[in-house]
Amino acid sequence: MTGRRNADDYEWFSGYFPAVEARNGQMLASANQHAADFAWKRCKTQVAGSDAHALASVGTTYTEVPGAKNKEEFFTGLRAGKGRLCGESGGYWKLTRDILLLCGEMMREDRWTVLLAPLVALVPAGVAVDYFIDLSFVRRWGTAINGALPQPAPKRLLRTMPVGQKQMA
Numbered sequence: 001m002t003g004r005r006n007a008d009d010y011e012w013f014s015g016y017f018p019a020v021e022a023r024n025g026q027m028l029a030s031a032n033q034h035a036a037d038f039a040w041k042r043c044k045t046q047v048a049g050s051d052a053h054a055l056a057s058v059g060t061t062y063t064e065v066p067g068a069k070n071k072e073e074f075f076t077g078l079r080a081g082k083g084r085l086c087g088e089s090g091g092y093w094k095l096t097r098d099i100l101l102l103c104g105e106m107m108r109e110d111r112w113t114v115l116l117a118p119l120v121a122l123v124p125a126g127v128a129v130d131y132f133i134d135l136s137f138v139r140r141w142g143t144a145i146n147g148a149l150p151q152p153a154p155k156r157l158l159r160t161m162p163v164g165q166k167q168m169a
Contacts (some may be wrong), residue, residue: 010145014042014157019078023048025061026090028134034142036085043144045078047087054098054105061087096127 020039023032025048039046052058064084065077077083088094100123107114 005141007144010038010141014038014044017044019045019047021122022046023061023085023087023089025050025052025057025087026095027051028091028131028138029089030142031134031138032089034138034146037142037146043082045083046085047078047083048087050087051090052098054101056101057094059087059097061085061089092127092131095130099123099127153165 020035020042022036022039024035024048027035036046037046048061048064049063050057050059050061052060063078064086065074065082066084067082068074068077100120103116103120103123107117
């Protein structure tokens with residue numbers, strides 16, 4: 001959930017929806033991690049989707065239910081907690097690419113929009129601004145709603161972990 005929020009919005013959301021998109025193919029990995037944490041703490045079904053607006057991103061992020069042969073089995077599997085989140089999160093380069101692809105497609109379909117071509121040079125800067133706004137939003141609300149995410153262990157500690165001890169995911 002983006003835009004203006006208050007803490008009650010998240011609890012309201014939690015009360016009305018049985019599932020949370022915990023992996024969105026256009027959102028930052030940190031936003032997706034907070035969404036997954038939010039869902040986990042509230043026992044919500046987690047789903048994933050590419051949020052594609054350009055063909056290059058279609059199907060790069062998705063939810064699968066192993067063994068499901070039709071939509072009924074898929075939804076039954078989701079409700080039973082058998083869904084798997086697959087694919088990638090978003091990021092600066094992916095979003096920039098998709099916006100540039102959309103601009104190119106717009107100019108191909110509506111020839112008059114070629115007049116706007118010089119503005120395409122501003123896309124990387126605009127995405128950078130959006131990226132930092134999103135990071136700020138994720139830090140503020142993710143931490144307010146879920147608390148701080150655990151930091152990964154330094155690599156040197158992972159290598160010295162005793163044999164047979166499981167690393168926390």
